[in-house]
Amino acid sequence: MSTGAVPRPRVAIFTDETGWHTRRLQRALARRGFEGRCVDLAQCRFETGVPGHGLVIPGFGRDLPVAAMVRGIAGGSLEQITKRLGILHALRELGVPVYNDARAIERSVDKSMTSFLLQKAGVDSPPAWALEDEAQARRILMREASAGRSLVLKPMFGSQGKGLMRVGMVDGVSVPLPDPGRHGGLIYLQRFVPQARVPGFDWRVLVMGGQAVAAMRRVSEHWVRNVAQGARCVPCGLEPGIADLARRAARALDMDYAGVDLVPDPAVPAGAQVIEVNGVAAWRGLQKVTPFDIAQALVDDLLERRLGMGKLRAESSQAG
Known part of the structure; x- marks a missing residue:
């Protein structure tokens, strides 16, 4: 045998x-x-x-x-x-x-669809535009700049804060729209949410199985606050309003798990706006300020919620 x-x-x-x-x-x-x-x-x-x-x-x-x-x-x-x-x-x-499955990834990597679905679900998110008409884009930029606002020009499929640029009225200086060809002829613009203090911060909230489970503040002197761009990871509690906003954002995109990025904004009821929903989210920075094993929590959620397996004993699940 x-x-x-x-x-x-x-x-x-x-x-x-x-x-x-x-x-x-x-x-x-x-x-x-x-x-x-x-x-x-x-x-x-x-x-x-x-x-x-x-x-x-x-x-x-x-x-x-x-x-x-x-x-x-x-x-x-x-x-x-x-x-x-x-x-x-x-x-x-x-x-x-x-x-996450292909549908969720497609929704999250396409920033225009993310913005559309967040707006449709009533989740606070900055106004955004996605278009191919350069003349129309410049008219939008002029209108926003005349109101003293700046916009963030983002690659449609970018990540980790790469390739971001502020245009419009930036620190009192008018910054024009660059050649749209650098982004494949597609222009995605999102209204910039300013902060009163420097250094500023945003939140990264991890949502898993429909629940917000961990959060941190990303602090930086620069307005791009991705960890990959040098932001500091600072532990923070899951504030109820922020957690609910992140949970609703992940649900709007029908995601198993998501890294939801939010910026503080006292002008909206929740006190924050969702600027990104990441469907293939990294968590190395978040793990540094989180007491439980994030990878184990992701695996447990997959096995228990999607495969119907029984829960692992708490002490084993939190090991490592």
């Missing part, structure tokens, strides 16, 4: 690079008796001419993962990105839970 160990069920961790986050997820999965295998979506393919489900996922043979977690999707052409997201769509059609 064979005495070999029973293979552990495998979860795909889709990522274009391995490192701190993927190691944490693999360790958290191992605690629950699962194997986390890192897979680049660029290496996955459709193969419908053979019997079976029509997908080839490296490291899984002809099997499907029991679930998948999306940690990163490499940039590429429209055709390449469409195919990579198509793999995630196909897994959902095959009954494999994907955390």
